[in-house]
Amino acid sequence: MKLDRRTWFVILLLMALAALPLVATLAGQEFQIAQFRRILIFAIAAVSLDLILGYGGMVCFGHAAFFGVGAYVVAILNWHAGREVPLIGTWMGTNNVLVTWTAAVLVSGGAAFLIGLVSLRTTGIYFIMITLAFAQMIYFFFVSLRAYGGDDGLRFDGDTVAFGLIDTQDDAAFYYLVLAVLCGVLYAGRRMVNSRFGMVVQACRENERRMKALGFPTARYKLAAFAIAGATAGLAGALFAAHESYISPSIMHWTRSGDLIVMVVLGGMGTLFGPVVGALAFLFLEKTLPDYTEHWMVVFGPILLLLVLFARRGIFGWFLPKEERDGGSH
Amino acid sequence: MAAATEALLAVEGLVKRFGGLTATDNVCLDIRKGEIHAIIGPNGAGKTTLVAQLAGEVAPNGGTIRFSGRDVTRLPVDARARLGIARSYQITSVFRAFTALDNVAMAVQATDGHSFRFWRAARNESALRDPARAILERVGLGARTDVRAVNLAHGEQRQLEIAMALATRPSLLLLDEPMAGMGKDESERMTRLLARLKGEETILLVEHDMDVVFALADRITVLVYGRVIASDVPEAIRANPEVRAAYLGEGDA
Amino acid sequence: MATLLFLEQTLNGLQLGVTLFLMAAGLTLVFGIMNMVNLAHGSLYMVGAFLTATFSQWTGSFALAVPLAVAGTFVVGLAVETVALRTLYARDHLDQVLATFGLILFFNELVKIVWGPVAIFIDVPAFLSGRVELIPGAPYPVYRLVVLAVGLAVALGLWWLIAKTRIGMLIRAGASNREMIGALGVDIKRLYTLVFALGAALAALAGAMAGPIYVVEIGMGDSMLIKTFVVIVIGGIGSIRGAFVAAIIVGVVDTFGRIVPAQLGLPTAIAEMAIYILMAAVLFWKPAGLFAARA
Numbered sequence: 001m002k003l004d005r006r007t008w009f010v011i012l013l014l015m016a017l018a019a020l021p022l023v024a025t026l027a028g029q030e031f032q033i034a035q036f037r038r039i040l041i042f043a044i045a046a047v048s049l050d051l052i053l054g055y056g057g058m059v060c061f062g063h064a065a066f067f068g069v070g071a072y073v074v075a076i077l078n079w080h081a082g083r084e085v086p087l088i089g090t091w092m093g094t095n096n097v098l099v100t101w102t103a104a105v106l107v108s109g110g111a112a113f114l115i116g117l118v119s120l121r122t123t124g125i126y127f128i129m130i131t132l133a134f135a136q137m138i139y140f141f142f143v144s145l146r147a148y149g150g151d152d153g154l155r156f157d158g159d160t161v162a163f164g165l166i167d168t169q170d171d172a173a174f175y176y177l178v179l180a181v182l183c184g185v186l187y188a189g190r191r192m193v194n195s196r197f198g199m200v201v202q203a204c205r206e207n208e209r210r211m212k213a214l215g216f217p218t219a220r221y222k223l224a225a226f227a228i229a230g231a232t233a234g235l236a237g238a239l240f241a242a243h244e245s246y247i248s249p250s251i252m253h254w255t256r257s258g259d260l261i262v263m264v265v266l267g268g269m270g271t272l273f274g275p276v277v278g279a280l281a282f283l284f285l286e287k288t289l290p291d292y293t294e295h296w297m298v299v300f301g302p303i304l305l306l307l308v309l310f311a312r313r314g315i316f317g318w319f320l321p322k323e324e325r326d327g328g329s330h
Numbered sequence: 331m332a333a334a335t336e337a338l339l340a341v342e343g344l345v346k347r348f349g350g351l352t353a354t355d356n357v358c359l360d361i362r363k364g365e366i367h368a369i370i371g372p373n374g375a376g377k378t379t380l381v382a383q384l385a386g387e388v389a390p391n392g393g394t395i396r397f398s399g400r401d402v403t404r405l406p407v408d409a410r411a412r413l414g415i416a417r418s419y420q421i422t423s424v425f426r427a428f429t430a431l432d433n434v435a436m437a438v439q440a441t442d443g444h445s446f447r448f449w450r451a452a453r454n455e456s457a458l459r460d461p462a463r464a465i466l467e468r469v470g471l472g473a474r475t476d477v478r479a480v481n482l483a484h485g486e487q488r489q490l491e492i493a494m495a496l497a498t499r500p501s502l503l504l505l506d507e508p509m510a511g512m513g514k515d516e517s518e519r520m521t522r523l524l525a526r527l528k529g530e531e532t533i534l535l536v537e538h539d540m541d542v543v544f545a546l547a548d549r550i551t552v553l554v555y556g557r558v559i560a561s562d563v564p565e566a567i568r569a570n571p572e573v574r575a576a577y578l579g580e581g582d583a
Numbered sequence: 584m585a586t587l588l589f590l591e592q593t594l595n596g597l598q599l600g601v602t603l604f605l606m607a608a609g610l611t612l613v614f615g616i617m618n619m620v621n622l623a624h625g626s627l628y629m630v631g632a633f634l635t636a637t638f639s640q641w642t643g644s645f646a647l648a649v650p651l652a653v654a655g656t657f658v659v660g661l662a663v664e665t666v667a668l669r670t671l672y673a674r675d676h677l678d679q680v681l682a683t684f685g686l687i688l689f690f691n692e693l694v695k696i697v698w699g700p701v702a703i704f705i706d707v708p709a710f711l712s713g714r715v716e717l718i719p720g721a722p723y724p725v726y727r728l729v730v731l732a733v734g735l736a737v738a739l740g741l742w743w744l745i746a747k748t749r750i751g752m753l754i755r756a757g758a759s760n761r762e763m764i765g766a767l768g769v770d771i772k773r774l775y776t777l778v779f780a781l782g783a784a785l786a787a788l789a790g791a792m793a794g795p796i797y798v799v800e801i802g803m804g805d806s807m808l809i810k811t812f813v814v815i816v817i818g819g820i821g822s823i824r825g826a827f828v829a830a831i832i833v834g835v836v837d838t839f840g841r842i843v844p845a846q847l848g849l850p851t852a853i854a855e856m857a858i859y860i861l862m863a864a865v866l867f868w869k870p871a872g873l874f875a876a877r878a
Binding site: 192196197199202216217224 | 385387406407408409411412416417419423424425426427428432435436437439440441445446447448449450451452453455458494498
Binding site: 302 | 614618620622667670671674676677678680681682684685686687688689690691692693695696805809812813815816820854855856859860862863866867870871872
């Protein structure tokens with residue numbers, strides 16, 4: 001079997017990520033494992049955004065809110081379990097990741113469904129502003145939740161054992177769990193975008209009017225895609241909560257939604273794997289640029305502008321076969 | 331015989347106003363099963379607006395549209411499409427980044443149940459690809475299946491439009507100026523395609539080219555300033571003095 | 584007592600409303616005419632506030648500093664439009680979002696370099712300090728009344744500009760039908776630049792006047808920007824009238840949203856959320872806003 005450049009790139013990068021804990025340990029830089037685990041968690045969120053942004057053409061400027069909702073669901077359940085404070089009736093929350101992560105996915109997916117229900121009635125500039133405004137609403141909701149720390153956030157004892165197999169306190173084990181989830185999301189995402197459903201979503205991006213004339217009730221497909229993307233972002237948020245054992249509304253600040261869009265475009269929109277590259281590049285820059293200048297944003301802002309003007313294909317886009325570059329239907 | 335001539339589409343007293351302009355003025359229209367029914371009229375007669383109302387993209391201010399005996403006046407576009415009304419656009423409207431085959435397969439998919447199927451690769455489904463290939467063959471694009479729509483010639487894109495409309499297996503085809511912007515050769519090819527469809531499909535044809543209209547149409551409706559001034563078989567339309575005065579006499583026939 | 588509180592809060596709400604209108608007026612035109620998403624509008628609000636702080640220090644006069652800051656931001660607007668935004672009009676919305684998001688980061692950091700990271704407090708100028716008993720028993724800050732008056736005056740001036748002048752005619756034409764102004768043989772590039780800079784100046788005025796009420800700090804424009812979005816969504820893109828009505832509604836609802844739930848013993852979580860719930864309700868009912876400029 002002959003592999004193209006793209007496949008080589010994906011394989012090499014995934015192998016490098018798989019080898020990272022080992023390399024970091026050998027180099028005596030164990031703290032890097034947690035660093036990269038955080039990056040991979042954001043990569044999952046970025047991939048979920050690509051489903052609607054890249055494939056569906058929906059410029060959602062509130063994706064960090066779904067990430068945050070997922071994180072808060074886990075945090076609140078854990079906090080109650082840790083403090084033995086009743087949450088509903090006599091139920092004191094839980095530390096069981098099967099329950100907490102599933103709840104995170106369902107609640108953030110449900111939030112995305114409701115927000116999508118209103119937002120998707122609009123298009124273009126309206127859609128961008130409305131998703132931003134709804135995300136802001138959720139942000140303020142958690143800011144004003146005094147019982148869970150409000151602005152200051154919530155510290156809790158996270159789950160320690162995931163699925164009875166993986167100890168989330170073990171940096172490397174948890175890292176591999178996150179990497180596995182990322183690979184699973186990438187694989188499922190790949191299946192989905194090429195499925196009948198995925199084709200419908202992409203065709204809606206291309207020409208929604210035509211889709212309606214063909215007989216597709218487009219609204220419900222777009223809404224489903226929006227909810228799936230929100231639920232997946234919620235899963236990433238759940239992982240993030242377990243990763244940090246601390247959560248505050250700042251993770252769903254509106255600039256975080258902007259960061260996610262930047263990751264997707266920087267890496268290569270509508271490619272699923274591109275956002276992984278984008279998350280790596282973005283969070284790497286965010287970490288290293290401050291070493292050169294305290295005012296790195298003054299450089300990074302214009303870089304974004306130049307990126308938009310001259311390199312819309314993104315980093316991963318350069319590795320795509322030529323015929324896939326411009327139309328982006330695959 | 332009565333069943334054969336019963337109206338598939340029945341339009342009664344349709345009215346559409348844009349501000350002070352009446353684009354559709356009390357239009358009544360019958361399309362019978364199996365016929366090619368042409369709508370002609372000078373520019374600005376309201377032909378495209380009429381098609382948009384029949385397809386459900388524009389809501390009329392008054393009147394009713396009945397399709398297969400059912401009132402569809404208030405139904406949205408996609409619901410009408412599922413009942414069997416398919417359309418092509420005056421300005422080519424295809425999925426530009428998709429290949430010709432992808433375009434038609436999408437249309438086939440529209441009639442093949444819901445699309446909440448998340449796992450199997452749609453491009454490997456013979457249930458979608460085989461019928462799509464057959465239809466591309468039928469409209470003369472059999473050799474161009476894997477070319478992206480954006481890279482097709484203008485005339486080929488128009489053929490693709492027809493193929494997509496056909497792929498939904500409609501009982502009524504609304505063709506809005508299928509020859510728009512075509513060269514002579516392309517027009518001839520399209521005319522032959524429409525001639526092949528004659529008798530197999532029920533077609534409402536909006537067209538400027540009078541030679542094509544009189545060659546293909548079973549009946550013709552003449553629209554002037556949104557009003558129907560005549561609706562009859564081609565010979566009667568040709569002989570109609572009012573039509574000649576209002577339209578054919580203008581010299582572009 | 585409840586009546587007095589009500590009246591006082593109504594005035595507060597109106598004052599926030601006119602401030603939001605100053606923000607929304609320029610932005611809704613940029614959206615409507617250029618079909619352009621500009622996230623950096625909040626940055627111009629911030630620049631206006633910081634320039635006011637500096638000019639106040641230099642001249643020792645707030646009254647002099649405000650027009651200077653507005654003029655300064657007008658120039659900044661001209662520069663930003665010419666250098667960066669002009670090339671984005673033809674791009675899709677995602678490009679515009681990204682590029683202007685980059686501009687926000689740039690401006691926030693630039694302000695930090697020039698003015699430092701510490702928040703600045705501007706004193707209410709002496710001649711506008713104090714309170715006046717507009718309503719017997721409820722002394723109200725003079726400065727806030729002046730802000731309200733200036734806002735209303737600018738709104739009136741803007742109405743005159745849009746309704747009665749040739750430029751206004753072109754702007755109206757542009758907001759409802761972009762192709763038309765091209766057909767009128769107008770130099771669209773210059774019209775665009777002018778509209779953008781005008782919007783920048785209005786945002787700067789809002790920022791300048793907000794300075795003594797709130798704090799002048801980095802990122803102060805961001806939360807204003809999002810509230811402005813809510814105003815525009817409710818009012819309808821491209822509609823000045825819609826922007827005015829919606830700004831007043833949002834200003835009043837936001838102000839009362841902070842008072843009423845606590846008074847009624849409701850959870851205060853609703854406070855910040857009130858305007859977003861309002862927006863969702865309007866959208867569900869009218870997806871194109873209350874006064875959609877385009878059919």
